[in-house]
Amino acid sequence: MDRRTVLKGLAGASGLALTGGLSAPAIAQGAAARTLRFVPQANLANFDPIWGTQYVVRNAAALVWDTLYGVDSSLVPQRQMVESEEVTDDGMTWTFKLRSGLKFHDGTPVLSKDVVASLNRWAARDPMGLMLKAIQQELTAVDDRTFKWVLKQPFPKMLYALGKNNSPVAFIMPERIAQTDPFKQITDYVGSGPMKFATGEWVPGAKAVFEKFADYVPRQEKVSWLAGGKQILVDRIEWIVMPDPATAAAALQNGEIDWWENPIADLVPVLKKNKNISVDIGDPLGNIGSFRMNFLYPPFNDVRARRAVLMALSQEDYMRALVGDDETLWKPLPSYFTPGTPLYTETGGEILKGKRDIDAAKKLLAESGYSGQPVTCLVAQDQPITKAFGDVTADLLKKLGMNVDFVATDWGTVGSRRAQKTPPGQGGWNMFHTWHAGADCINPAPYTAIRANGDKAWFGWPTSANTEKEVTAWFDAKNLDEEKAAVSRLNKAAFEDVVYAPTGFFLSYTAWRKNVSGITKGPLPFFWGVSKTA
Amino acid sequence: MLSYILRRVVATLPVMAIVALFVFSLLYIAPGDPAVVIAGDQASPEDVERIRQSLGLDRPFLIQFGSWVWRILHGDLGTSIFTNLPVSTMIGQRLGPTLSLMVITLLLTIVVAVPLGVVAAWKAGSLIDRAIMGFAVFGFSLPVFVVGYVLAYVFALELEWLPVQGYTPLTDGFWPWLQNLILPAIALGCVYIALVARITRAAMLEVLQQDYIRTAKAKGMGQSGILFIHALKNAAVPIVTVIGLGIALLIGGAVVTESVFAIPGLGRLTIDAILRRDYPVIQGIVLLFSFVYVLVNLMIDVIYTLVDPRIRY
Numbered sequence: 001m002d003r004r005t006v007l008k009g010l011a012g013a014s015g016l017a018l019t020g021g022l023s024a025p026a027i028a029q030g031a032a033a034r035t036l037r038f039v040p041q042a043n044l045a046n047f048d049p050i051w052g053t054q055y056v057v058r059n060a061a062a063l064v065w066d067t068l069y070g071v072d073s074s075l076v077p078q079r080q081m082v083e084s085e086e087v088t089d090d091g092m093t094w095t096f097k098l099r100s101g102l103k104f105h106d107g108t109p110v111l112s113k114d115v116v117a118s119l120n121r122w123a124a125r126d127p128m129g130l131m132l133k134a135i136q137q138e139l140t141a142v143d144d145r146t147f148k149w150v151l152k153q154p155f156p157k158m159l160y161a162l163g164k165n166n167s168p169v170a171f172i173m174p175e176r177i178a179q180t181d182p183f184k185q186i187t188d189y190v191g192s193g194p195m196k197f198a199t200g201e202w203v204p205g206a207k208a209v210f211e212k213f214a215d216y217v218p219r220q221e222k223v224s225w226l227a228g229g230k231q232i233l234v235d236r237i238e239w240i241v242m243p244d245p246a247t248a249a250a251a252l253q254n255g256e257i258d259w260w261e262n263p264i265a266d267l268v269p270v271l272k273k274n275k276n277i278s279v280d281i282g283d284p285l286g287n288i289g290s291f292r293m294n295f296l297y298p299p300f301n302d303v304r305a306r307r308a309v310l311m312a313l314s315q316e317d318y319m320r321a322l323v324g325d326d327e328t329l330w331k332p333l334p335s336y337f338t339p340g341t342p343l344y345t346e347t348g349g350e351i352l353k354g355k356r357d358i359d360a361a362k363k364l365l366a367e368s369g370y371s372g373q374p375v376t377c378l379v380a381q382d383q384p385i386t387k388a389f390g391d392v393t394a395d396l397l398k399k400l401g402m403n404v405d406f407v408a409t410d411w412g413t414v415g416s417r418r419a420q421k422t423p424p425g426q427g428g429w430n431m432f433h434t435w436h437a438g439a440d441c442i443n444p445a446p447y448t449a450i451r452a453n454g455d456k457a458w459f460g461w462p463t464s465a466n467t468e469k470e471v472t473a474w475f476d477a478k479n480l481d482e483e484k485a486a487v488s489r490l491n492k493a494a495f496e497d498v499v500y501a502p503t504g505f506f507l508s509y510t511a512w513r514k515n516v517s518g519i520t521k522g523p524l525p526f527f528w529g530v531s532k533t534a
Numbered sequence: 535m536l537s538y539i540l541r542r543v544v545a546t547l548p549v550m551a552i553v554a555l556f557v558f559s560l561l562y563i564a565p566g567d568p569a570v571v572i573a574g575d576q577a578s579p580e581d582v583e584r585i586r587q588s589l590g591l592d593r594p595f596l597i598q599f600g601s602w603v604w605r606i607l608h609g610d611l612g613t614s615i616f617t618n619l620p621v622s623t624m625i626g627q628r629l630g631p632t633l634s635l636m637v638i639t640l641l642l643t644i645v646v647a648v649p650l651g652v653v654a655a656w657k658a659g660s661l662i663d664r665a666i667m668g669f670a671v672f673g674f675s676l677p678v679f680v681v682g683y684v685l686a687y688v689f690a691l692e693l694e695w696l697p698v699q700g701y702t703p704l705t706d707g708f709w710p711w712l713q714n715l716i717l718p719a720i721a722l723g724c725v726y727i728a729l730v731a732r733i734t735r736a737a738m739l740e741v742l743q744q745d746y747i748r749t750a751k752a753k754g755m756g757q758s759g760i761l762f763i764h765a766l767k768n769a770a771v772p773i774v775t776v777i778g779l780g781i782a783l784l785i786g787g788a789v790v791t792e793s794v795f796a797i798p799g800l801g802r803l804t805i806d807a808i809l810r811r812d813y814p815v816i817q818g819i820v821l822l823f824s825f826v827y828v829l830v831n832l833m834i835d836v837i838y839t840l841v842d843p844r845i846r847y
Contacts, residue, residue: 411809
C-alpha cells in the first residue's frame with residue numbers, strides 16, 4: 001500500500017458517499033411558481049395525527065386527511081365529507097350520509113366502513129371521543145355511504161366533536177390504516193384530503209412534501225377555515241424545517257422560502273421593513289399564557305395561597321416580557337376563555353383587574369400558613385414563552401416573600417417532571433409554566449387545562465366541584481344562551497378556586513412573500529386558496 | 535501493515551461496547567420522557583402511560599439494554615420512537631449533507647491553513663506573521679454562529695451571491711451543491727483553519743532550524759522548494775495529527791453550523807433527537823460518531839507511514 005493508493009481510495013470513498021442515495025428531485029424553473037415553500041412552527045417528527053397530538057402534526061394532517069365536518073371562522077361546524085345527517089327526536093341516534101365521489105389517495109372510494117374505523121380510533125384518544133364512547137350503544141356502517149351512531153343518551157355537541165380543529169381531529173383514513181392501535185403509530189399515509197403526502201421525500205426534522213391530489217372533490221361552498229371548498233392552487237407544498245429563526249427570516253427576505261408560519265417578535269420589525277414581505281397576525285385566536293400550581297402540596301394546596309399569587313400577578317409584566325412593546329400583540333385577560341369568541345366572559349375575573357395589591361396578597365399568603373418553605377418553580381429555558389414567564393414569576397414570588405426554588409431546565413424535562421405527583425423536594429414540583437392555544441380555550445370541550453376533577457385533571461390536579469359542574473352544564477346546553485350562562489358560571493368558579501393562573505392573551509405574526517396570495521387568518525395555516533406567482 | 539490495521543479494527547470493538555453501555559446508561563438516567571412529547575400537551579397521564587408501554591419504555595433497564603445490544607449485533611440500530619423510521623434510514627438521509635460539509639471544510643482548511651502556517655513560519659516575527667497569527671486568534675475566538683450570521687448577511691442578503699440556507703445533493707449538479715456549502719464551510723472552518731495554521735507554523739519553525747534546511751539553502755535551493763518540499767514534509771506529522779483530531783471539532787461545530795444554515799445533516803438530527811429524547815436515534819448517532827472518531831485515528835496512524843517513512847508498525 002503506497003500513498004497514491006490510499007489517497008485514491010479516500011477520494012473514491014468520499015465521492016461515493018456524497019452522491020449515493022441522497023438525491024432529491026430537482027425543481028424545474030417553471031415549476032417553482034407551482035411550489036409553495038413553507039416554514040412550519042415546528043418539526044414534523046411524526047405523521048400520525050391520532051397517535052401524536054402536536055399542533056404541527058395536526059396542521060400537516062389537515063392537508064392529507066379530510067374530516068366529516070369542519071369548523072368555519074365563526075366556530076360553527078359545517079358539512080365537509082358528509083352530505084347530510086339526521087338525528088332522531090330523542091337525540092340518541094345519528095345517521096350520516098357521505099358525499100358521493102370521495103376517494104382516497106390510492107384511488108379507492110371512501111366508504112362507511114372506513115369512517116367507522118377512523119372514528120373508533122379517534123374516539124379512543126380524544127376527550128370528546130371518549131365521552132361519546134362512554135355513551136355509545138353502537139357505531140355501524142349501514143351501507144357504503146351511510147353510517148349510524150346510536151347513543152345511550154343525547155350528545156348535543158356531536159357535530160362540533162366531528163368538526164373541531166383541536167387535536168386530535170377526527171380525520172378519515174382508510175379502514176386498514178385506521179385499524180392500527182391508537183397508541184401505536186401508523187406507517188401508511190394514504191389520505192382523503194386535497195394533498196398527498198410524498199412519503200419518499202420526507203426527511204423528519206428537515207423537510208416534508210405534499211403533492212396535489214387530482215381526484216379530490218372540493219365542496220362547492222366558499223372555503224372558511226376547515227369548511228367549504230378546499231381548492232389547492234399549487235402543485236406542491238414543501239415544508240422546510242428551520243430551527244433558527246434568524247435563518248428563516250433571512251431566507252424569507254432572500255426569496256428562498258415563501259411563507260413563514262410564526263416569526264418571532266424580535267425579527268418582525270426587520271421583516272416589516274422589507275417591501276417584498278407581508279406581515280400580519282396569523283391566528284386571531286392567539287394563545288393564553290399560564291402557570292399551574294400544584295394542588296397536592298403546600299403552599300398551593302390552600303386556595304388562599306393561590307389567590308394571593310393571583311392578587312399580586314400583573315399580566316402586563318408577563319406580556320411585555322414576552323412580546324416587548326408591540327401593543328397589538330397582547331391584551332390583559334381577566335378570563336379563562338379566548339377573547340373575541342362567542343363564549344368569552346370576564347365573570348369572576350375581577351381579581352386580575354386593577355392595581356396590584358402586594359400587601360393584601362402578602363397578608364392572604366400569611367393566612368394560608370405559608371412559612372417560607374421552598375416553592376419549586378419549573379421553568380423551561382429552551383422555550384421563549386416559558387423562559388419569559390418564569391423570570392416574571394420568580395420576581396413576583398420574591399415580592400410576596402416566597403422562597404423560590406427556581407429550576408431552570410428544558411421543555412422535555414418539564415414535560416416529564418410535571419407528571420410527578422411526589423412532593424416537591426422529592427422530584428415533584430409546586431408550579432410550572434406553559435401556554436394554551438386560544439383555539440383550545442373557546443369552550444370546555446377541548447380545554448383540558450380548565451378541567452378540575454382532581455386526580456383525572458391536567459397537571460397540578462386541581463379540584464373544583466363547581467367548575468366541573470359547569471363543564472357538564474355546558475355539554476348539556478341546548479343553545480348558545482345556555483352555553484354562555486354555563487361558561488360564565490364556570491369562569492367564576494375557576495377563578496374562585498384558581499384552577500390555574502392566566503398570564504395574559506398574546507398573538508403572533510405570520511409572514512409571507514408578496515407574490516403569495518390567499519393567506520387567511522386562522523388557528524392553523526390553511527393552504528387552500530393560496531396561490532403564488534413567479 | 536495490514537495485520538496492524540486489522541488489530542486496530544478489532545480493538546475498536548471493546549471501545550464501541552463501552553461507548554454503547556455509557557450512552558445507554560446516560561440516557562436511561564437522564565430526565566425527560568419521549569412519551570410525554572409524543573402524547574402532546576393535552577394528553578392525560580393515562581395516555582402517556584399507554585404510549586410508554588407501547589414503546590417498551592416501561593421495561594427494566596437490563597431488558598431494554600439487552601434487546602438493544604441484541605439488535606445492534608444483528609446490524610439493526612433500531613427504530614426512531616418519533617418517526618417510526620429505522621435509525622439507519624434516518625442517518626442515511628442525513629449523512630450526505632454532513633459529509634459534504636465536512637469534506638468541503640476539510641479541503642478549505644488544508645488549502646488555506648497550511649500555506650498560511652508555512653508563510654507565517656517563513657516570515658516569523660514579521661508583520662505578515664503577526665497578521666496571520668492575529669487572524670488565527672480571531673478565528674479561534676469567534677463562535678461559529680456569529681461568523682455564520684455575518685457571512686449570511688453579507689454574502690446572501692446584501693450581495694446576493696449565495697443562498698442563505700439549505701442543501702442541494704451533488705446529484706443535482708456540482709455548483710448547486712457547492713454554493714449551499716461555501717458559507718457554512720467558511721463558518722465552520724474558521725476555528726479549524728486557525729488551529730491548523732498555528733500548528734503548521736509551530737512545526738515549520740522547528741523544522742526550519744534543522745541542519746538539513748541550512749544545507750539546502752547552502753546548495754542554492756529555491757525558497758519554495760525548501761519550504762514545501764523539505765520543510766513541510768518533515769513538519770507533516772503534527773499537522774496531520776491536528777487535522778485528524780480536529781474532525782471531532784468539526785462534528786461538534788456541524789451541530790451549530792447545520793442549525794444556522796438549515797442544512798439537514800447529522801448535527802441537526804442529533805439536537806432534535808436529544809430535545810425529544812428519541813433514545814434509539816441518539817444512541818445510533820453517538821455510536822456512529824464514536825466509530826468515525828476511532829476510524830479517523832486509525833487513518834492518521836496509517837497516514838504517518840506515508841508522510842514519514844521512518845514510522846513502521
